[in-house]
Amino acid sequence: MGATAYERHRALLHDVVRAMAAGECRMPFTAATGQDAADAGMRSTRTAAKVFASLLGRPFDLDQPGELGRVATEFSPYGIAMGIGYPHCDPAALVAAATRATAGWRAAGPSERAGLAVEILRRLNTRSHELALAVHHTTGQPPTAALRAAGPRAQDRALEAVAQAFAESERVPADLRWESARGRGRPLEMRGTCTLVPRGVSLLIGCADYPLWNGYPGLFASLVTGNPVIVAPHPRAVLPLAITVRVARQVLAEAGHSPDIVTLAVAPPEERLHRRLATDPAVRIVDFTGAARFADWLEQNARQAVVFAQRTGLNTVIVDSTHDYRSLVRGLAASLCRCNGRLRTTPQNLLAPAAGIATDEGRKSLRDLGADLGEAVDRLLGHPARVARLVGAITDDTVAAELARATRCGTVVHPSQALRHPDHPHADVRSPLLVRLDARDERIYSREWPGPVAFLIGTDSTAHSLELFRRTVGRHGALYAAVHSTDPLVLAVAEAAALDAGAHLVQNLADDLPADPSSGGSDLPAGGAHFVTGRFRVVRSRRHVAAAA
């Protein structure tokens, strides 16, 4: 390879580190479009489609230890036959292989690890369209959303994790020196070394909706801080992570490292693989994004590990007042429709005063707001082409029952209807359900609902909305929170409430956000540096300098 990966990617790494420290954002993969991307080796959509097709109905080879057989767990909601046979490996063999790889990976040091991580991302970048197809066909996301969640943006997000892990590692001083005043005679001169010690084997539990977007930060933060990673995808969304693991193993092997620093774990559901691996004594780090219930289980049972659990929770929008009612309605309607309500920014709970809101079109009652939202949804979904672009297909078979159940919880403002996908007539595509609730119905809306379910919740006042927001999100988490108000005081109080609830807040973003709005700045889960520094410890070694001054 000539120059090491670190030498090749050093300037990029340092640039990202500097930008993050300044509160800026570098998105080199996202910024490179068109010819730039092609020059960087990104395969065309046509090539990607061929590569993707060549994967279907065949074994997916990884040459991993402990292979027991093959397992296929995926189906495409768009009806193509996946039939990809992943290696079914003995979990104990995967853990043992990762453990064996630990010493060599620790010895590689942070620079080499960060360099190789960037190299892995660069190669993943060339396969962005292939990864997008894998996400499209496993999660049901429409193609554009899949590219966003699987391609350059996800790689840039991973690059932030790499840069932050690299920066934190660089911060550990290599050499220590000091004098120990002894109180009698000459001082004792001491020298020492400081060593970053990775915690140990890391487990990434993949999620069904955003396997790469949610999975990359933990995967790359663990790798750069020296921890081998076992990647255990959600059974419904294996392929995107399997491709990622294959690329990582290739890059590692080419650089002379054990490929078992990154392995893929897939098993038939009855093996309860995630629980088995998460409680293995050798697994010391667990990353998970998803439902609060499994996050709670992990925190209670994976006692030997540090658990980084991001609870998807109760995305909430507080509506107080607006200068631009049309944009507000259009934006909310689009958020409700996108990706069958599974977008990271889809609100489940819309909190608004039952007495209505002040707008540039006069006062709007809660009934007006509900009706306008319903009409905007119908307008958006009136064209089959737009349905294909926006909505995507449902993969989770519990959704139908949950929609029926939600319908009985309150007044239906907009019913969920089956929609026709122009290209995939058998795909399960549905418009969002919007149900009006009262603030008293907390036990309904303080639960995380799957699929396109949202509640329009009438409160006593915006102050009451903020109190409910603080309480429900503080308890159950949220990936996304937003406030709409023309009153600076309300915005300030909302900001304070978001701080108390520990949620990221977006203010008056009138239009909806095709780009994930949590990009920008250091966007790691689990609130900052701890997400990285919790993956290692620093151990010092000291020695007496014989010829002391």
Add this chain to the structure above:
Amino acid sequence: MGATAYERHRALLHDVVRAMAAGECRMPFTAATGQDAADAGMRSTRTAAKVFASLLGRPFDLDQPGELGRVATEFSPYGIAMGIGYPHCDPAALVAAATRATAGWRAAGPSERAGLAVEILRRLNTRSHELALAVHHTTGQPPTAALRAAGPRAQDRALEAVAQAFAESERVPADLRWESARGRGRPLEMRGTCTLVPRGVSLLIGCADYPLWNGYPGLFASLVTGNPVIVAPHPRAVLPLAITVRVARQVLAEAGHSPDIVTLAVAPPEERLHRRLATDPAVRIVDFTGAARFADWLEQNARQAVVFAQRTGLNTVIVDSTHDYRSLVRGLAASLCRCNGRLRTTPQNLLAPAAGIATDEGRKSLRDLGADLGEAVDRLLGHPARVARLVGAITDDTVAAELARATRCGTVVHPSQALRHPDHPHADVRSPLLVRLDARDERIYSREWPGPVAFLIGTDSTAHSLELFRRTVGRHGALYAAVHSTDPLVLAVAEAAALDAGAHLVQNLADDLPADPSSGGSDLPAGGAHFVTGRFRVVRSRRHVAAAA
């Protein structure tokens, strides 16, 4: 106060931050001796003795909320009557007061908090001799050791925690700005803020041996990262932390803050106060240094909190070979005697090949080493004055029974004998017990023994010693580990084993260390930055910039 505390201490803070990043060590409090210390306001030993005497046999006033009465839990092993009545406050009232103080302390921001923390340390520094007397009379440590554990060195250690917490806080960028590429039309310009959000109420569980040395890092790291702290001392060692809390409350109140940002929690033993507070839903951080058993309990039960538990564990010395046998023996003997075996660097387990070690005085069998250690101990403790200076008095009444038990575990190399303290004839002072064991006796030496108990353990080889070290310390932790060898290969392997075990290692430090050797460099518990970054999260707020470019 004129200038704010931050303005006054800014240069010092930045200097310490810079030095830590470079692997150097600033010890401004330790460096200021004699006239410098007096100029900085340090009270003389004579004044300190008067102040200390004035505290005895009286209520200790703190003016805290929820006071139910008074409680006295201490006795001096040197026989003076303590009789200090601490406020016994309703734990729920202390938690509620800390919770109320949270918002104001968060709003103060990192600079002000760090400035006030330095101001607290500066005031504690003026009372170093008073704090040393408090430690001497509660822990039984001899006066010099008590000054070391309670005075300038402990303040310098706390200053490192302040500087590291300040540096980590400063690293959070205040403003974020980026463009969200929208894929259609103009990019959306975004602005945001990044806010450090403290985790919440912090609990410091004090230890009996080193209440300030072990307590300060967590106390000050929590304060500077914005968390109010409830200080719950060990019932046998309340006074050092009570004085600390009083000083902190004074500094906070003078600066216009709620004094309840720092409170003292003491209760009669039957209230099980530590367990009660550690599992209070509002307590979000717990610091503890001590026995693995209670550390395990905390990690299993204080589920709502981040637990920073430092296990005192199995201090271990690996003896392979030496160029200076006399110094080795003298140093080990002194370590065994100091502070009744409760020094942070006292080894419990000495691992050496049963076949003996190579030295500058020829080969020494394990029996030689044991006999020489025993003689060196007797020589050291031959003078009552040296006993007073070195050994200290035992406070823990389980020690006598444990010594008798340890005596029955193997061949006694040096028996523990009652010694006479020249000034305090009734103090319980004992020489160290050294028992020879075999490597097979792992269930004996893999337990943490209280008091002056050490084992000389014969192994098959140094490789075997290293394997035992790796396993026992890896499982039970250790505050201290050392290796003596003339072979660079053994030193390198020992360093790797220490990394695996997660212990700090000292190499060939021939003489014993009156100064705590873990000073120097960033000496925070729990291995580095995580000790600070685990106390807060970073929450971002975003808004759309209306007049986008």
